[in-house]
Amino acid sequence: MTKAELYKELGYVNHSREKRLHYANLVIGNPDLIPILLDILFDVDDKISCRAAWVFEFMCSKDIEAIIPYLDTFTENISKVHLDPAVRPIAKICELLTMAYYGKAESKIKKHLSPKHKEKITEACFDWMINDEKIAPKAYSMNSLFLLGNEYDWVHPELAIILERDFQMQSSGFKARARHILKKIKK
Incomplete structure (x- = not known):
């Protein structure tokens, strides 16, 4: 085709x-x-x-492993995506990648997701958190950043600042997810 x-x-x-x-x-x-x-x-x-x-x-x-040959292309371009209906699925894919990488189950993602890929995902997720995005990309980003923060010690403090700063202005869905993530960060 x-x-x-x-x-x-x-x-x-x-x-x-x-x-x-x-x-x-x-x-x-x-x-x-x-x-x-x-x-x-x-x-x-x-x-x-x-x-x-x-x-x-x-x-x-x-099949998250189908993305492996295209991780460079994907991570290099995710920050360019700006149309609302496209941002949500891209943020979801970032969450799928971080869950596969940090999860307990065996995954080839653990071998192929490089520090550079994780850096690009981290940047994009923080952008989605601070920009005027809908709740879904923010929720996926919170989860991805929480997982990344278990490896990169600077991520959790930055994420907590954003969640606490934006808490009052956001929807009930955001607040519920933020409470959950903040509780996990403080453990």
């Missing part, structure tokens, strides 16, 4: 789980489509990039 063909197919992706899953399975079954999908995803001013992000998130949710 060419880039033009995949681009056209992404036009059929909508918010339904069924469509996202269908195209995620298509990409998993044809790994040669992953770099094309990423190319479309990181054309960040195009509205179709959001649909590519949705498909990529579902692919990573099903």
